[in-house]
Amino acid sequence: MSAEKVRSLQDTLDFRALLNRNTYSFAVLVLIAGNLIPLIGAYIFGWSPASIMALYWMETVIIGLLNIVKILSTQEGMGGKGFLAVFFTLHFGGFCAGHAAFLGSLFGMSDVIKSLIEFGPLFWTGLSFLVTHSISMIINFYGKGEYKRRDANTQMFMPYGRIIILHVVIILSGFLSFLFGGMAGVILLVALKTVADIGAHVASHALREVASQPRV
Secondary structure: OOHHHHHHHHHHHOHHHHHOHHHOOHHHHHHHHHHHHHHHHHHHHOOOHHHHHHHHHHHHHHHHHHHHHHHHHOOOOHHHHHHHHHHHHHHHHHHHHHHHHHHHHHHOOHHHHHHHHOOOHHHHHHHHHHHHHHHHHHHHHHOOOHHHHOOHHHHHHHHHHHHHHHHHHHHHHHHHHHHHOHHHHHHHHHHHHHHHHHHHHHHHHHHHHHHHOOOO
16 A cells, blocks of 8 residues: 555544544434434433434344345355355444443343334334445445455454444443433433544445555
8 A cells, every 4th residue: 555545544533633624424414314313212202321322233143244245246256155144144243242231231122122013112213223224325335436446355344343332332332321311311322422433434434445456
């Protein structure tokens, strides 16, 4: 990788990019809108930080499911990418199951499960996450032709870095939100997660642009 590309990568990973007007594409604005939905739920329905963290876990599952679609959309033979899709499902699914067990043991999720089973507000909010991430996939992955430049193995690992960053932020901000309590804690949780989400989204797509350029 050339020095120019390294500098470009460093600029991408600099969170000062959050202050750049060009950062806020339509796809990023959609992600911001999706992240603001929990604030509405907390204000109207009195959601606790635990409920919001459960929603973010659902978002993780959605990202994983959409990544399976992306793996299968790469320009490779069905046998190879089919095997990677199955492997990713088992591996990433185990990761999500462990996180769910952690959240359940730490916060308890009976109210969350009840709301999902009864198609309550949490269910529809989770569905909104599916819509926003699907829009982002259509615009970036398909609309910008990322699927044509991506091999299945590379695509399989795409969500991990982003998800790890987001989970660290969610867990830390979750504890802080319980410390502050009330609406202030919920706002803190959503704000920190939104900033991390934007930074990770912009960085991941810029990294893909760098990786797709011919080597010098």
